[in-house]
Amino acid sequence: MALLEIENLNVTFNTRHGKVTALDSVSMHVNAGETLGVVGESGCGKSITALSVMGLIPMPPGRIAGGEIRLNGENLVTASDARMRQLRGAEVAMIFQEPMTSLNPVFTVGDQIAEAIMLHQNVSADRAFKDAVALLDRVGIPSPDSRARNYPHQLSGGMRQRVMIAMAVSCRPKVLIADEPTTALDVTVQAQIFDLLNEIQRDFGAAIIMITHDMGAISEMADRVAVMYAGRVIEEARADDVLDTPQHPYARGLISCIPALGKDDTELREIPGVVPPLHMLGAGCAFADRCDYAQERCRREKPALVNHGHHPAACHAVEEGRI
Amino acid sequence: MTALLDVQDLTVRFAMPRPSFFAPRPYLEAVRQVSFRLEAGHALGIVGESGSGKTTTAMAAIRLVEAASGKVVFDGQDLLQLSDEDMRQRRRDVQLIFQDPYSSLNPRARVADIVREPMDLMEIGTADERHDRVEELFKLVGLRPDQLSLFPHQFSGGQRQRISIARALTTNPRLLVCDEPVSALDVAIQAQILNLLARLKTELNLSYLFISHDLGVVRHVCDDVAVMYLGKIVEMGSRDALFDNPQHPYTQALLAAAPSLARRKSRGYVRPLKISGDPPSPLNPPKGCAFADRCPRVQDVCRQVQPELETVSSHQAACHFPGPVNHA
Numbered sequence: 321m322a323l324l325e326i327e328n329l330n331v332t333f334n335t336r337h338g339k340v341t342a343l344d345s346v347s348m349h350v351n352a353g354e355t356l357g358v359v360g361e362s363g364c365g366k367s368i369t370a371l372s373v374m375g376l377i378p379m380p381p382g383r384i385a386g387g388e389i390r391l392n393g394e395n396l397v398t399a400s401d402a403r404m405r406q407l408r409g410a411e412v413a414m415i416f417q418e419p420m421t422s423l424n425p426v427f428t429v430g431d432q433i434a435e436a437i438m439l440h441q442n443v444s445a446d447r448a449f450k451d452a453v454a455l456l457d458r459v460g461i462p463s464p465d466s467r468a469r470n471y472p473h474q475l476s477g478g479m480r481q482r483v484m485i486a487m488a489v490s491c492r493p494k495v496l497i498a499d500e501p502t503t504a505l506d507v508t509v510q511a512q513i514f515d516l517l518n519e520i521q522r523d524f525g526a527a528i529i530m531i532t533h534d535m536g537a538i539s540e541m542a543d544r545v546a547v548m549y550a551g552r553v554i555e556e557a558r559a560d561d562v563l564d565t566p567q568h569p570y571a572r573g574l575i576s577c578i579p580a581l582g583k584d585d586t587e588l589r590e591i592p593g594v595v596p597p598l599h600m601l602g603a604g605c606a607f608a609d610r611c612d613y614a615q616e617r618c619r620r621e622k623p624a625l626v627n628h629g630h631h632p633a634a635c636h637a638v639e640e641g642r643i
Numbered sequence: 644m645t646a647l648l649d650v651q652d653l654t655v656r657f658a659m660p661r662p663s664f665f666a667p668r669p670y671l672e673a674v675r676q677v678s679f680r681l682e683a684g685h686a687l688g689i690v691g692e693s694g695s696g697k698t699t700t701a702m703a704a705i706r707l708v709e710a711a712s713g714k715v716v717f718d719g720q721d722l723l724q725l726s727d728e729d730m731r732q733r734r735r736d737v738q739l740i741f742q743d744p745y746s747s748l749n750p751r752a753r754v755a756d757i758v759r760e761p762m763d764l765m766e767i768g769t770a771d772e773r774h775d776r777v778e779e780l781f782k783l784v785g786l787r788p789d790q791l792s793l794f795p796h797q798f799s800g801g802q803r804q805r806i807s808i809a810r811a812l813t814t815n816p817r818l819l820v821c822d823e824p825v826s827a828l829d830v831a832i833q834a835q836i837l838n839l840l841a842r843l844k845t846e847l848n849l850s851y852l853f854i855s856h857d858l859g860v861v862r863h864v865c866d867d868v869a870v871m872y873l874g875k876i877v878e879m880g881s882r883d884a885l886f887d888n889p890q891h892p893y894t895q896a897l898l899a900a901a902p903s904l905a906r907r908k909s910r911g912y913v914r915p916l917k918i919s920g921d922p923p924s925p926l927n928p929p930k931g932c933a934f935a936d937r938c939p940r941v942q943d944v945c946r947q948v949q950p951e952l953e954t955v956s957s958h959q960a961a962c963h964f965p966g967p968v969n970h971a
Contacts, residue, residue: 506692560907560909578834588863590834
């Protein structure tokens with residue numbers, strides 16, 4: 321049994337365009353000590369997947385319409401609010417995209433980390449603050465004693481993200497969700513954060529779900545990858561398989577459209593068009609309008625995520641051997 | 644070949660608030676004696692971390708930020724010496740694409756008006772000619788003429804960036820300053836815009852001053868690259884020289900930090916060159932090399948003497964101990 325299993329998760333939102341399906345039968349799992357990369361363009365549902373696991377989908381307008389999220393066999397979808405509060409932070413923790421806006425500006429970072437520790441462990445405020453300082457040291461913040469007494473605005477972007485990581489790992493969660501943890505950061509700082517996350521995984525044995533739109537980040541961080549498009553998982557496999565032999569035309573496009581270092585194409589392969597809005601999804605494959613291989617069947621029938629020889633991909637063209 | 648844009652010793656200073664009533668006013672030197680040349684039809688990439696002064700350099704070069712000293716020779720004329728009215732007339736040769744396609748288009752104007760506005764301001768052509776030009780530009784950047792009367796919010800991020808590009812091209816500029824033109828876009832859309840920029844460069848013989856923090860993007864678009872750190876150029880050269888044979892440890896660290904599909908966790912990839920910490924504050928720049936505190940090759944001389952740009956192998960680097968990665 322995997323540590324965290326998401327099975328046929330359906331999430332809908334009520335919008336002014338009516339009810340839209342943000343997640344459509346999403347299934348994925350992550351084992352202890354493993355990093356699962358979830359990759360896709362904005363609006364593909366990768367953050368909604370993360371928020372569902374954390375029990376942070378705003379309801380209403382959101383609703384988990386079906387499916388299960390099992391942590392060690394316990395279904396989080398049906399768990400009570402009180403139980404979710406116990407689990408959140410202690411068993412599953414999340415690192416958000418924007419370290420500037422997810423830290424409280426009027427408390428020192430040491431106090432904020434200590435608060436997370438005191439919520440879940442029965443320790444004194446003094447003890448918790450000392451633990452917070454130790455954590456800041458662990459995530460590589462120089463002179464952690466004085467930094468713990470700083471407010472978020474006194475820290476650089478990279479240091480704020482380190483504080484977020486320290487807070488997230490403060491109770492040694494089994495699952496750590498990192499939602500685009502480095503998008504607001506410079507490449508050198510991004511590299512430091514990647515290295516830190518990998519180190520923390522080695523030390524704590526946590527499972528990491530890494531949400532990103534960057535295939536380069538996937539390559540450096542992930543053991544397995546789930547590629548999402550318009551609320552569905554369209555390909556899932558070991559990172560090497562997806563990066564070396566992508567099956568779904570969207571996954572192929574995502575990889576070949578990166579202007580990579582050491583790649584001398586005169587023209588980048590582009591994926592034409594844009595992601596369709598969720599309220600305008602038809603009966604067929606959501607990628608059909610942007611796909612070179614789309615045929616009549618693709619517009620009529622949603623492809624299922626099935627292994628067609630290499631690894632699971634949701635594509636009729638792959639199934640029929642047309643690619 | 645004569646350079647279209649020849650920037651010499653450009654320095655930009657920002658005044659800071661006085662710490663007390665009688666104290667002298669402190670200045671922040673955002674750009675410190677930067678010199679570079681951009682040939683006609685070429686693209687020069689300026690890369691660096693946030694705060695390195697790459698945007699300020701470009702903005703000062705086209706006089707959107709006031710320079711404290713230096714020369715900006717554009718097509719034989721020093722832009723910094725021009726009167727305001729002469730500069731206004733020159734602006735038709737120099738246009739700009741901003742990073743954020745959401746906030747750089749007037750939400751209350753129809754896109755046809757947005758694209759036409761530079762021609763109105765410059766009083767180019769008759770009303771009919773302007774209208775035709777807008778339609779022509781719309782097709783050139785891959786938009787449909789029937790979208791002309793829509794508002795910016797009715798377009799996606801990539802389409803908005805196409806509108807920005809069309810607007811920048813209205814006056815037939817020779818130099819286009821692109822300030823992180825794709826960093827707000829998804830990768831798939833990013834490729835569309837990069838291909839468009841590459842096509843326009845050849846078709847219209849445009850020159851780009853291309854600011855980006857993404858080395859992959861710069862490698863794809865640019866002919867020459869300048870790497871900036873704390874307001875100074877630390878390494879500059881042709882694209883191939885810089886990417887294949889970087890000499891400055893900062894450039895090497897940047898390259899090592901850029902994510903790449905070739906670096907696999909499954910193969911136990913460990914970054915060979917790590918730099919820690921953040922750049923020093925530009926308010927109080929160190930006496931010696933600004934990179935010294937993060938540099939793996941640092942020696943005493945680095946903290947004392949500021950290195951100047953000198954020719955090293957095939958290009959220029961500002962380092963006391965330049966060399967390939969495994970040199971030190």
